[in-house]
Amino acid sequence: MLTLNINGKGVEIKVDTDTPLLWAIREEVGLTGTKFGCGIGQCGACTVLVNGKPLRSCSVPATAMSGTQIETIESLAADGHLNTIQQAWLELDVPQCGYCQSGQIMVATAIVNQALAGQRPSPEQIKQQMNNICRCGTYNRIRPAMERALDLAYDANKEA
Amino acid sequence: MKATLLTRRHFLKNSAAFGVSGLLIGCSNINTEVELLHSNTPPTDEMHNWLFIGTDNRIIVTVPSAEMGQGVNTSLAQLVADELDADWDTLEMRQAPLNSKFNNSLGMQLTGGSTAVRDYYLTMRKVGAGARSIIIKAAAAQLGTTVANLSTQDSHVIYQGKAFPYGQFASDAANWPVPDDVPLKSDDQLNLIGKSLPQIDTHNRITGKAIYGIDVQVPNMLNAAIVHAPIFGSKVKTYNEATALQVTGVKRVLPIDGALVVVAEKYWQAKKGAAVLQASFSDYDKSIAGFNTKEVHKAYSDALDEQGKATPNTPYVLDVEYSVPWLAHATMEPMNCTAWVQDDRVDLWLPTQSQTATAKAAADITGLDTEQIHVHNQLLGGGFGRRGETDFVTQAVQISMMMKQPIKLIWSREEDMQHDFYRPMVISRFQVGLDAQFKPIAWHNQFASSSVFERVISGMLPSALKWIPVTAFIGDPIIAQGATEIPYLPEGIEADAHLSLVESNIPVGFWRSVGHSSNAFFTESVIDEAAQLAQQDSYEYRRNLLTSSPRERAVLNKAAKLGNWGKAKTGHFQGIAVEYGFESYAAMVVELSVDNNIVTVHKVTCAVDCGKIVNPNGAIAQIEGGINFAISAAMHGEISIEKGRVKQSNFHDYPIMRLNNAPLIEVHLMPSNEAPTGVGEVGVPPLAPAMANALVAAGQPRTRHLPFGKSGLRLA
Numbered sequence: 079m080l081t082l083n084i085n086g087k088g089v090e091i092k093v094d095t096d097t098p099l100l101w102a103i104r105e106e107v108g109l110t111g112t113k114f115g116c117g118i119g120q121c122g123a124c125t126v127l128v129n130g131k132p133l134r135s136c137s138v139p140a141t142a143m144s145g146t147q148i149e150t151i152e153s154l155a156a157d158g159h160l161n162t163i164q165q166a167w168l169e170l171d172v173p174q175c176g177y178c179q180s181g182q183i184m185v186a187t188a189i190v191n192q193a194l195a196g197q198r199p200s201p202e203q204i205k206q207q208m209n210n211i212c213r214c215g216t217y218n219r220i221r222p223a224m225e226r227a228l229d230l231a232y233d234a235n236k237e238a
Numbered sequence: 239m240k241a242t243l244l245t246r247r248h249f250l251k252n253s254a255a256f257g258v259s260g261l262l263i264g265c266s267n268i269n270t271e272v273e274l275l276h277s278n279t280p281p282t283d284e285m286h287n288w289l290f291i292g293t294d295n296r297i298i299v300t301v302p303s304a305e306m307g308q309g310v311n312t313s314l315a316q317l318v319a320d321e322l323d324a325d326w327d328t329l330e331m332r333q334a335p336l337n338s339k340f341n342n343s344l345g346m347q348l349t350g351g352s353t354a355v356r357d358y359y360l361t362m363r364k365v366g367a368g369a370r371s372i373i374i375k376a377a378a379a380q381l382g383t384t385v386a387n388l389s390t391q392d393s394h395v396i397y398q399g400k401a402f403p404y405g406q407f408a409s410d411a412a413n414w415p416v417p418d419d420v421p422l423k424s425d426d427q428l429n430l431i432g433k434s435l436p437q438i439d440t441h442n443r444i445t446g447k448a449i450y451g452i453d454v455q456v457p458n459m460l461n462a463a464i465v466h467a468p469i470f471g472s473k474v475k476t477y478n479e480a481t482a483l484q485v486t487g488v489k490r491v492l493p494i495d496g497a498l499v500v501v502a503e504k505y506w507q508a509k510k511g512a513a514v515l516q517a518s519f520s521d522y523d524k525s526i527a528g529f530n531t532k533e534v535h536k537a538y539s540d541a542l543d544e545q546g547k548a549t550p551n552t553p554y555v556l557d558v559e560y561s562v563p564w565l566a567h568a569t570m571e572p573m574n575c576t577a578w579v580q581d582d583r584v585d586l587w588l589p590t591q592s593q594t595a596t597a598k599a600a601a602d603i604t605g606l607d608t609e610q611i612h613v614h615n616q617l618l619g620g621g622f623g624r625r626g627e628t629d630f631v632t633q634a635v636q637i638s639m640m641m642k643q644p645i646k647l648i649w650s651r652e653e654d655m656q657h658d659f660y661r662p663m664v665i666s667r668f669q670v671g672l673d674a675q676f677k678p679i680a681w682h683n684q685f686a687s688s689s690v691f692e693r694v695i696s697g698m699l700p701s702a703l704k705w706i707p708v709t710a711f712i713g714d715p716i717i718a719q720g721a722t723e724i725p726y727l728p729e730g731i732e733a734d735a736h737l738s739l740v741e742s743n744i745p746v747g748f749w750r751s752v753g754h755s756s757n758a759f760f761t762e763s764v765i766d767e768a769a770q771l772a773q774q775d776s777y778e779y780r781r782n783l784l785t786s787s788p789r790e791r792a793v794l795n796k797a798a799k800l801g802n803w804g805k806a807k808t809g810h811f812q813g814i815a816v817e818y819g820f821e822s823y824a825a826m827v828v829e830l831s832v833d834n835n836i837v838t839v840h841k842v843t844c845a846v847d848c849g850k851i852v853n854p855n856g857a858i859a860q861i862e863g864g865i866n867f868a869i870s871a872a873m874h875g876e877i878s879i880e881k882g883r884v885k886q887s888n889f890h891d892y893p894i895m896r897l898n899n900a901p902l903i904e905v906h907l908m909p910s911n912e913a914p915t916g917v918g919e920v921g922v923p924p925l926a927p928a929m930a931n932a933l934v935a936a937g938q939p940r941t942r943h944l945p946f947g948k949s950g951l952r953l954a
Contacts, residue, residue: 097506106504116889118890173444175618175620176442176617211889213894215862215865215895217895
């Protein structure tokens with residue numbers, strides 16, 4: 079038995095030692111918001127946060143994750159309210175097919191959290207960090223949505 | 239900060255959700271008379287129900303097209319909602335079940351060819367208008383007044399300042415005859431059509447709640463992974479079943495046509511089982527071209543040599559050869575299908591562009607009638623033409639039949655990339671006769687490829703007629719799309735284009751913008767070469783020739799103006815192209831720079847004339863996406879064949895553009911009162927030639943063979 083801490087809850091699952099975190103999340107935990115795209119860590123559709131850092135869950139065994147805090151797309155609006163990134167994504171109507179967007183939003187969440195703890199990243203830095211594939215080509219919406227998300231996050235921080 | 243609450247809107251999953259009686263609006267086929275149906279029992283999925291207004295005030299619109307990111311759940315519902323005066327925020331949508339009453343102009347339930355809004359525009363409006371007209375009649379009778387004293391707003395009938403919900407009149411309304419000719423709103427009465435309403439699926443897509451085909455769960459379901467014979471047309475010879483069965487959870491190893499399937503409790507277990515099969519496969523069929531790219535290329539060249547070249551008797555002749563490679567679709571969601579075959583019915587949960595083709599594939603294998611096939615279409619994680627195919631459906635049905643259980647088949651990315659129906663490779667030769675001023679006055683074009691149409695048409699013909707060599711008579715209109723429409727020729731001069739079809743074992747199919755994806759690159763590059771010979775500006779040369787093509791000329795002028803044609807920053811270079819396809823017109827200006835073989839695309843400006851626009855923001859998103867899709871293809875897209883198999887296998891060797899390479903994009907939609915035309919594909923074709931022309935402006939040698947990466951250029 080393996081205990082994974084996913085979205086703040088401990089979940090006991092039984093998997094082979096080499097089962098990727100992605101398939102443990104999708105098939106054992108039953109959270110399907112995290113997507114399978116390439117299986118080799120290229121596209122980023124499977125991105126989750128592990129201890130706050132983005133990780134491509136298709137390329138790491140679930141068994142290596144015990145003792146970590148894992149966050150999936152389902153955690154972001156768990157209280158019924160969109161987080162600032164989702165809010166920005168909604169305002170700019172970013173998704174087309176939407177299949178890659180869980181991964182995009184998880185990377186964006188990590189960038190925003192990091193920005194709140196330190197410096198606001200430049201558009202150039204965002205370009206390098208937002209490295210997930212979107213086959214529909216929604217990049218022209220992701221770019222402004224990312225800036226909007228940062229604005230919203232800084233505003234929310236001030237209010238809090 | 240204002241927070242947004244989640245999911246106000248419902249998406250119907252099954253017929254049970256209807257639950258109550260009410261008014262059902264049916265409509266048989268396209269643009270025909272709206273036909274009213276009424277049922278006192280809840281309507282079922284199988285009824286050709288386009289709109290349901292329940293006595294509980296729920297209003298449910300059936301969306302006939304598949305939602306694959308192009309926004310039809312929004313745009314098509316907008317059409318109904320506007321005419322119905324429905325409350326947009328509480329409107330519900332469901333995906334159409336399999337029923338020929340939802341067929342489009344292609345005679346199928348098939349989302350493709352940029353047809354959704356063009357085909358369903360009037361139908362959806364009539365459905366909404368028809369329902370409103372009888373709701374208001376029933377309301378007048380119930381309220382003891384006349385229709386003239388009533389108005390409608392937000393799913394309510396307004397009478398003497400009081401609002402009565404539509405549901406109150408739904409049952410009565412069903413007894414009124416549908417008017418013969420329902421008047422539609424005039425343009426100034428429209429509230430929703432023409433508005434940039436946000437995509438209704440966005441909430442679910444950003445919270446992980448959206449259910450795609452790959453996410454479907456059916457009780458008692460097993461999972462399957464597949465390994466295709468890597469060489470097209472080859473067969474499975476040997477495999478090690480015992481090793482696969484040793485993997486935890488693996489239940490069975492099944493040989494099916496040209497592939498091995500491993501069925502397990504979980505997908506990952508099946509995938510592991512597939513990895514240890516140690517399968518061997520038969521060799522390729524040497525009688526058919528397709529052992530390697532070069533060989534197919536040579537077969538095409540030979541066919542063109544046989545055609546010979548034209549020798550126009552003109553002052554100058556531009557004699558050039560172009561080519562484009564095979565391309566994979568690479569939808570983000572790999573191919574998948576969940577099937578449950580029972581004695582008297584088949585249920586299919588999948589992301590498909592065609593309910594009709596899906597049902598036919600299942601019926602063919604099971605021997606059941608199509609009425610017994612139940613297609614539950616899910617959200618598509620991209621389509622681009624790939625999901626109009628049914629290879630993965632056939633497989634899933636076969637597996638479920640053998641397992642006597644529901645199964646979900648998921649292809650790996652590698653299988654998806656190596657067993658696609660590729661955008662055809664094409665070689666195209668031109669001999670363009672130019673007059674003394676270098677204007678084109680004769681257009682001769684010979685091109686060679688392998689047929690897409692043959693497979694499609696043979697699938698449609700009854701088996702007794704399958705022997706008819708259809709393509710021998712009419713060629714391949716799919717590959718020829720856009721090859722003969724050359725707006726630059728003087729009136730009375732026709733483009734002379736001949737297609738040689740060569741048999742090959744590389745599967746080819748429909749790839750976003752289809753024939754236009756290659757022919758726009760060819761013809762718009764050739765015109766640019768003519769402009770170069772004339773030593774004229776690329777834009778001016780085109781504009782001067784487009785004297786009898788006002789809509790092409792208008793988008794060209796607009797793109798040039800908005801794209802600051804001729805005024806690029808120092809070190810930046812521009813290229814321009816225009817294309818007519820899917821009944822729409824699009825012109826693009828690409829601005830780029832090249833530094834040490836690294837290409838930076840700074841900006842793409844696009845003007846589109848697609849007639850009346852239902853959802854401008856949605857249309858702009860489609861053009862933006864089409865441009866980025868086309869940049870990936872033009873720059874790096876290439877599927878090649880080595881030893882009978884596809885060389886590329888995943889995103890590391892079939893790269894897709896990422897955020898860091900995405901240019902600024904400015905899209906202008908031309909105001910128009912013409913009928914709505916295609917949008918989803920029109921952003922693709924002009925990009926490659928406009929980019930090719932910009933690269934020439936930047937001092938690069940003319941690229942006649944895509945992708946640009948072949949000549950050492952790459953994106954940063």
